[in-house]
Amino acid sequence: MTAIWNDFDERAKMIVPIWSFGKGMRIGEELESYKENILFAVLLTIFERELNDDGNRKSIDVEMIARDVLIDMNLDASEDQVRRIATGLLWNGDAKQQNPFSSSYYHPASKQFKHMEYRYLEDDRLYSRWEEGGDTVYKLSEISQNLIFISREMQEELSIDIEQLYSLQLIRNGNFSRASRRIQDLRTRVKVLVNRERETQRELIQNPKLLLSEEFERRGSQEQEIRNQFKEEEKNFQEIQRQLGRVKKLPEHQDSVQIIDEILDDVEDSRRLHDKLAKLYIETFDIQLELRIDHTEKLWNVSTSSLKKDIYEDLILAKGILNAETMMYIIEPLFSPTTEFMLPLEWTWEVHEFSLDKSNIDEGEETDNENEEVFEVKTIDWEQIARAWKPVFKELLEKGQYHIEDLANLSLDEKESWFEQKETFDLWMIFSNEDFFVEPIYLWKKYDDDRMCLVQALIRLDDKFKALVGKGIICELDKDHEFEWNKKKITSRRLVLGRG
Numbered sequence: 001m002t003a004i005w006n007d008f009d010e011r012a013k014m015i016v017p018i019w020s021f022g023k024g025m026r027i028g029e030e031l032e033s034y035k036e037n038i039l040f041a042v043l044l045t046i047f048e049r050e051l052n053d054d055g056n057r058k059s060i061d062v063e064m065i066a067r068d069v070l071i072d073m074n075l076d077a078s079e080d081q082v083r084r085i086a087t088g089l090l091w092n093g094d095a096k097q098q099n100p101f102s103s104s105y106y107h108p109a110s111k112q113f114k115h116m117e118y119r120y121l122e123d124d125r126l127y128s129r130w131e132e133g134g135d136t137v138y139k140l141s142e143i144s145q146n147l148i149f150i151s152r153e154m155q156e157e158l159s160i161d162i163e164q165l166y167s168l169q170l171i172r173n174g175n176f177s178r179a180s181r182r183i184q185d186l187r188t189r190v191k192v193l194v195n196r197e198r199e200t201q202r203e204l205i206q207n208p209k210l211l212l213s214e215e216f217e218r219r220g221s222q223e224q225e226i227r228n229q230f231k232e233e234e235k236n237f238q239e240i241q242r243q244l245g246r247v248k249k250l251p252e253h254q255d256s257v258q259i260i261d262e263i264l265d266d267v268e269d270s271r272r273l274h275d276k277l278a279k280l281y282i283e284t285f286d287i288q289l290e291l292r293i294d295h296t297e298k299l300w301n302v303s304t305s306s307l308k309k310d311i312y313e314d315l316i317l318a319k320g321i322l323n324a325e326t327m328m329y330i331i332e333p334l335f336s337p338t339t340e341f342m343l344p345l346e347w348t349w350e351v352h353e354f355s356l357d358k359s360n361i362d363e364g365e366e367t368d369n370e371n372e373e374v375f376e377v378k379t380i381d382w383e384q385i386a387r388a389w390k391p392v393f394k395e396l397l398e399k400g401q402y403h404i405e406d407l408a409n410l411s412l413d414e415k416e417s418w419f420e421q422k423e424t425f426d427l428w429m430i431f432s433n434e435d436f437f438v439e440p441i442y443l444w445k446k447y448d449d450d451r452m453c454l455v456q457a458l459i460r461l462d463d464k465f466k467a468l469v470g471k472g473i474i475c476e477l478d479k480d481h482e483f484e485w486n487k488k489k490i491t492s493r494r495l496v497l498g499r500g
Contacts, residue, residue, distance in 0.1 A: 005108035012105035017118050017143045020103050025088040027081050034075060038085060041069040043120065043144055050139050053439065055127040058135045062086040062121075089120050090138070120144045145192065160189060160274070164236035171243050174252075176259045183240075183263055187270040190277055197280040201287060208291045216288065230278040237271040269498065272435060272474065385424045386457035388417040393458055396497045397467055403494040404428065405483050419486065427454060431475040432493060438468045472498045 022035045031038070045065045049057055063086040070077050070085075077085075091098040100117040107114045119141050127137035140148070163186040170179035204210050211217075219226075241264065247253050248260045311330070321327050391414060396402045407418070418424050427450060436451050443460060447453050451473075458465040474496045481492035 009105060009107045009109075009114075013116055014143075014146055016103045016105050016116070017101065017120070018147050020101065021120075021147065022088065024092075025084065027077075027084050027088075031075060031077060031081060034073070035085070038066070038069055038073065038075070039089060040147075041073075042066050042085070042089060043140065044148065045069070046121070046138065047140050047144070047148060050124070055137055057124065057127070057137045057139065059086065059090060059138070060135075062089065062138065091119070118143045142196075160186065160193075160233050163189065164233060164240065168236070168240055168243060171240065171247065171263075174247070174256075176256050176263065180259060180263050180266065183266045183270060187266055187273060190270055190273040194273060194277050194280060197277060197284060201280070201284055204284070204287055204291070211288060211291055219284075219288070226281060230274075230281070233274060234271075234278075237267060237274065240267050241271075265498070269472075276435065380423050380453075381421060382453050382457040383460070384417065384420055385427070386454060386461050388414070388420075388424050389427070389454060390458065390461060392495070393465060393468070396473075396495055397464070400498075401494055401496045404485075404490065404492060407485065423450070425485070427451065428475075428490075428493065431473065431495060432477065435475075436473040438471050438473065440469055441466075468497075474498060 022039050025035055027035055042062065042065050045068075046057055046062065049055075063082055066085040067077075067082050070082065087095050092101045093099050100119050102115060102117045104113045104115055106112075120143060121138040122141045124137045124139035128134060130136070163182055167179050167182040167186065170176075170182060204216075244260055244264050244267070248257060253260070316330075321330075391410060392402050395406070407415070410418075430450055438455055439452070441452070441456050441459055443456060445456075447456060455465065455468055458468075476494055476496060478492040478494075482489045483492050484490070
């Protein structure tokens, strides 16, 4: 019987929150037997919005989702019951305390039951505009994601591989409708993993001591296995594309050519996302290695001072304070919601250039500070950059792609516009770094992403470029060929416009 205890605690931690789903929630006898179904439907709706980059996931939105679910299920509920369903996903017990949920699981090594805390919904930092006074936007926690994936009979570690193999079987059997849904599910799964890996990198950089946790220790020992798994999954994608290409030519499937082409597009999108996921995993391994080798001190160093000991015990208790104002001077910076004005750090990061300030120098006047230099913030003329890029995006909308070599076919005036600002051509390199999804553009908003600034400027020039919104732009490199531009050799590449 000892074999049953292998990884028992890890498996229990995954499934205990499912056993406790809706437990203890009091929403009335008429809804009691339906509450798990109601909560699960609400979770699925929030998850769908999360995957579609829909920020309508605040607490009030959760209530509205719960109300819509109850209507769809033909169940009557009061406003208090709807609110209880929503808060029952957000926290445990009193809404004012916002406590996490808690359960116990058995730990075989210590032969004891251990306590665990978790949440079904957690803060989505990307969409929560706390600095602007906005409400918290929620997303599914890993616990809730597991609940959804387990409900689809997917194993966490092998989910991509299982989806690929099942989709391949459906394609071979000619069941293209179900295969299409599976490929879309696969694309969703990979997108979730991409976002999760980005979050992992962010947390690791902010807190290098996470390297000492069991998760990262396990990651380090499984690096080669993970690399091999990515290679196997890449082969599966190639096999799916090969099978689709083969069945597309068969006479008995000529009526299904359109859906086969749609599946091929989804497979290609999934493959690109998978490549991004593999790249992120490798980057995470590199970050781990760099932290362990070059920044070992961040793993072990601890703070040698504390507010309690050095300020409160050694100063305030030992020597006292002169008056209440002194106490306020010490405490207020820790709790005050506002701070004194400081020059924005963004000003320091902006690009600057030198210029001569001649406003105070008369002609012919000699001065020791004749060549005194002052700083001016460098500005970028996005309207001019947009005019240079306009032919590129016009062809991108019309033909779906644009090769960098086609710049040679531009008129003399169009070519000259590419040399007016350094940033104009640099955008090719920025597009090459990462796939780009064009989110809704607001003409009044200031964007940090130069690609968003470019699309915004293009829309200002011509409304037809609004068609870019909701599309994905991918830059594909051809490392075997080079293109010469302004006496410089550049790796050949092309922009491809696809679905988001």
